[in-house]
Amino acid sequence: MTISRRTLLAAAPVAAAALAAPSLARAQNAGRVVIIGGGFGGASAARFARDRFPALDVTLIEQNRTFTTCPYGNLVLAGRRTIESITFGYERLAARGVRVVHQRATAIDPQAKRVRLSDGAEVPYDRLVVSPGIDLRWGAIERYDQAASARMPHGWAPYVQPITVLERQLREMRQGGVFVMAIPDNPFRCPPGPYERISMVAEYFKRHNPRAKILALDAKNGFSKQPLFQDAWEELYPGMIEWRGASNDGRVTAVNPEALECVTEFRDRVRGDVVNVIPPQMAGQIARDAGLANASGWCPIKPATFESAQVSDIWVLGDATIAAPMPKSGFAASTQAKHAIACIAASLAGREPPPAVYFNTCYSHVGEDYGISIVGVFRGGERLTEVEGSGGISPRNSALPADRRAEFRRLEAIYADGWYDAITGEMFG
Amino acid sequence: MRIPSLAAAALLACGTAAAQVPDGALLGSACAGCHGVTGEGGHGIPSIRQMHGREHFVELMRAFRANERPNTVMGRIARGYTEAEIAALAAHFARAQ
Ligand SMILES: Cc1cc2nc3c(=O)[nH]c(=O)nc-3n(C[C@H](O)[C@H](O)[C@H](O)COP(=O)(O)OP(=O)(O)OC[C@H]3O[C@@H](n4cnc5c(N)ncnc54)[C@H](O)[C@@H]3O)c2cc1C
Numbered sequence: 001m002t003i004s005r006r007t008l009l010a011a012a013p014v015a016a017a018a019l020a021a022p023s024l025a026r027a028q029n030a031g032r033v034v035i036i037g038g039g040f041g042g043a044s045a046a047r048f049a050r051d052r053f054p055a056l057d058v059t060l061i062e063q064n065r066t067f068t069t070c071p072y073g074n075l076v077l078a079g080r081r082t083i084e085s086i087t088f089g090y091e092r093l094a095a096r097g098v099r100v101v102h103q104r105a106t107a108i109d110p111q112a113k114r115v116r117l118s119d120g121a122e123v124p125y126d127r128l129v130v131s132p133g134i135d136l137r138w139g140a141i142e143r144y145d146q147a148a149s150a151r152m153p154h155g156w157a158p159y160v161q162p163i164t165v166l167e168r169q170l171r172e173m174r175q176g177g178v179f180v181m182a183i184p185d186n187p188f189r190c191p192p193g194p195y196e197r198i199s200m201v202a203e204y205f206k207r208h209n210p211r212a213k214i215l216a217l218d219a220k221n222g223f224s225k226q227p228l229f230q231d232a233w234e235e236l237y238p239g240m241i242e243w244r245g246a247s248n249d250g251r252v253t254a255v256n257p258e259a260l261e262c263v264t265e266f267r268d269r270v271r272g273d274v275v276n277v278i279p280p281q282m283a284g285q286i287a288r289d290a291g292l293a294n295a296s297g298w299c300p301i302k303p304a305t306f307e308s309a310q311v312s313d314i315w316v317l318g319d320a321t322i323a324a325p326m327p328k329s330g331f332a333a334s335t336q337a338k339h340a341i342a343c344i345a346a347s348l349a350g351r352e353p354p355p356a357v358y359f360n361t362c363y364s365h366v367g368e369d370y371g372i373s374i375v376g377v378f379r380g381g382e383r384l385t386e387v388e389g390s391g392g393i394s395p396r397n398s399a400l401p402a403d404r405r406a407e408f409r410r411l412e413a414i415y416a417d418g419w420y421d422a423i424t425g426e427m428f429g
Numbered sequence: 430m431r432i433p434s435l436a437a438a439a440l441l442a443c444g445t446a447a448a449q450v451p452d453g454a455l456l457g458s459a460c461a462g463c464h465g466v467t468g469e470g471g472h473g474i475p476s477i478r479q480m481h482g483r484e485h486f487v488e489l490m491r492a493f494r495a496n497e498r499p500n501t502v503m504g505r506i507a508r509g510y511t512e513a514e515i516a517a518l519a520a521h522f523a524r525a526q
Contacts, residue, residue, distance in 0.1 A: 357514070418474040
């Protein structure tokens with residue numbers, strides 16, 4: 001494998017000496033890598049480890065038998081996709097030599113370097129990767145708890161609630177009804193996600209409930225790819241969507257589940273026929289229990305490696321981390337995963353980690369034959385920084401020649417499907 | 430700890446990258462997120478798997494960077510990588526995956 005050989009050869013004695021002494025003492029042989037969470041971060045890490053560092057012993061601990069992606073969940077709402085088409089099994093990863101354990105990790109002992117499972121078994125590790133995604137902060141919005149979420153679904157964490165709960169309510173909504181959405185402040189999972197959801201719900205309404213309205217109550221004053229989304233909404237769904245930002249009393253602070261009502265900061269009461277509440281979030285429980293999170297509820301990492309800044313020999317990935325300016329996205333989690341595995345392999349061999357380059361693209365579907373994207377290339381040294389002059393959002397209509405606009409949007413919608421197949425193929429194919 | 434300015438942090442990051450040979454296989458693993466694990470492409474995303482001689486690959490990336498080649502997304506991507514990294518990517522994708 002070129003990659004491991006190169007990393008081994010590139011080792012500088014100075015940096016090697018700076019590494020933790022135990023890893024130097026350990027044999028130059030590969031070690032036991034245990035991964036908690038088989039989502040975008042964890043499954044990508046497992047696949048990459050098997051492909052590039054076959055000598056590593058890889059165990060993946062995932063509580064569920066199947067994984068339903070958040071990405072393309074909004075297309076289920078639109079009626080374009082079925083839940084089955086965005087659900088994957090772990091058989092292929094297992095066939096690639098990953099030991100897949102379907103248990104919940106209940107505790108981590110960083111001294112003994114062991115993970116406890118819900119069945120009581122213990123799994124020893126040399127290096128641990130934790131990519132558990134998010135938990136929802138029940139009660140952060142007054143009265144929004146798990147019971148309330150049955151009436152006012154979030155559809156933001158498939159391992160807590162499948163998107164089909166919201167889908168069903170949408171299909172049963174009365175003609176001309178109002179779909180209300182509560183959107184949280186930063187940081188949260190998938191910054192453009194709520195606005196793609198607005199778009200996909202609008203696409204569904206346009207076909208099946210043309211007099212329906214969408215009212216988005218947002219705890220922020222601006223959002224990801226905002227000019228692109230708003231241009232598209234005006235173009236595709238004129239008059240259907242109202243977005244209220246924080247300075248326009250958009251912040252939802254409480255709900256009344258019986259009345260399907262949101263209460264805003266300044267006590268406006270907004271009733272909907274279907275109400276989608278996306279509550280504030282935090283790192284998944286196992287990360288918080290293991291002392292990987294700080295007071296914010298998210299996990300600080302070393303930007304050069306994604307190793308925990310708080311507990312040694314543990315790497316944290318994906319949505320659970322504090323990684324701004326990188327977004328909490330699946331693509332980001334997967335490039336963090338690959339870099340982390342390369343760093344883990346280097347650290348097990350007592351070598352210097354490779355230079356840190358991370359990457360993200362988030363495509364969003366906003367309508368039929370209409371896709372948009374945001375790109376970022378990031379480097380990790382003492383801090384995480386976005387490479388100046390790179391990345392950014394797709395051009396606005398005003399920046400595209402009139403005869404190229406439709407084609408550009410159409411191509412991005414097609415490429416989005418290419419992205420989805422490529423990244424899920426890498427994880428589960 | 431002193432918080433470096435953006436420019437200083439960028440210099441620092443570049444310094445680190447320049448001090449080491451860029452790892453083409455690791456850098457190229459990000460491209461897999463759209464082009465597929467082996468660079469095979471799909472849904473209109475072109476294949477980049479052993480398709481191009483190194484020089485042609487570098488030419489393409491330079492043209493994307495300068496927006497001299499029509500693109501939806503590759504310009505924004507290519508501008509994120511250094512010359513040395515593009516050379517390492519070219520070498521990586523020229524090999525059998
Ligand atoms: C509507 C929506 C649309 C999105 N669209 C996009 C998109 O287009 N592109 C994009 O890049 N990103 C998108 N995202 C974001 C993406 O889903 C997340 O950023 C990504 O899932 C984060 O990966 P992760 O590994 O951190 O967590 P996850 O992918 O959520 O994986 C966590 C896994 O860990 C498991 N787990 C948790 N705790 C334990 C435990 N104790 N023991 C065992 N297993 C455990 C869970 O069951 C889960 O399988 C979207 C998100 C939403 C909500």
